[in-house]
Amino acid sequence: MDQADVVILGAGAAGLFCAGEAVGRGLRTVVIERAARPGEKIRISGGGRCNFTNLATARDRFLSRNARFCASALAGFSAQEFVAMVDQAGIAWHEKTLGQLFCDGKATQIIDLLLSRMRGADLRLGTAVTGVERRGEGFLVATSAGPILARQVVVATGGKSIPKMGATGIGYDIAKDFGLRLVDTRPGLVPLTFAEQDLDLCRPLAGVSVEAEIAHGGGRFRDALLFTHRGLSGPVILQISSFWQPGEAITVDLAPGVDVARQLKETRGQAGRVAVATALSRLLPERLAQAIASEAGLPEARLADQPNAVLDRLGARVNRWVLRPVGSEGYRTAEVTLGGVDTRDLDAKTLQARDVPGLFFIGECVDVTGWLGGYNFQWAWASARAAGKALGQLA
16 A cells, blocks of 8 residues: 655645645655646636735735634745745746736746655646545545555645636545534635626626726725626626625725716816716726716716706716626636635644644635635645644654
């Protein structure tokens, strides 16, 4: 029977990084991955350039039932430390808005960096994990290629998002088998879907993008909003999706920082012959302005002919557009999975199961979910480092 000091389940961001930590501590390491290639979500992230971290990383950028849980791991491995690894590997990068760091070249450079760090580990691709059980002071890991006896096991299997890339719920099953609690899971950072009456406006505007602000459920984001044939998408929608619950309405400001009703009234006083749609187009993309004017029954109307009540309604339509999503696109397109292994059952410093010595859960399968913009990768690196340090102490 195969034997190892540590078996890591999953060759995504957290699993690959943890493997590097284990190998660096001289541990015999086996990494099991169901997919045919390692780091698939890294490869497609950031439009193929990998938003590998965020310089603004702090615990308030993460969602969890225990808001303080992630603080220890994040403090133990900062975004700047991962940037130093990227620099040492000679990978060129650039900063976009809000502290987001991307590779100048392909995301595969980050995968190559992680594989280089774990050189010496036994990476077994195309291999499914079917279960983990206690065996003496260690664990028996059952796989499609045969069993492995391990002293420690690190579960880095990710969540349920993007199942076509091999995502499964095996990590949650392992947690339940060992008596750990789970926080209900749902898709996060995902486009929301809307009822037919909302789609009537969105479909003709497919491709139009506007800066918008949404505050909902404790989250407030100002970023790009994109109209699509299926409804609304873009970073601001993905961000708020993690705070939204089924049945709730959201309020969208399509012109943040601008009092649209007041602007329309001022324009009316200065140039009343201007069409309503034209005045709106000075504040919004032209197609969106025309659509809102038409929706209000004012496609050709002049500002001079509109009373304050009408302009107030137009202003509210832009600054306080209320929609009630009917759902989301689900795990098929979700970038992350909210919920997961309950942090009450994990040690915050080591990510080890409190009642199962030698069993660790890291990355996305834990009930810690970051905002859009590189935060989830930083959680992967930091949680993997925390577990890796503990593996060294247990060896």
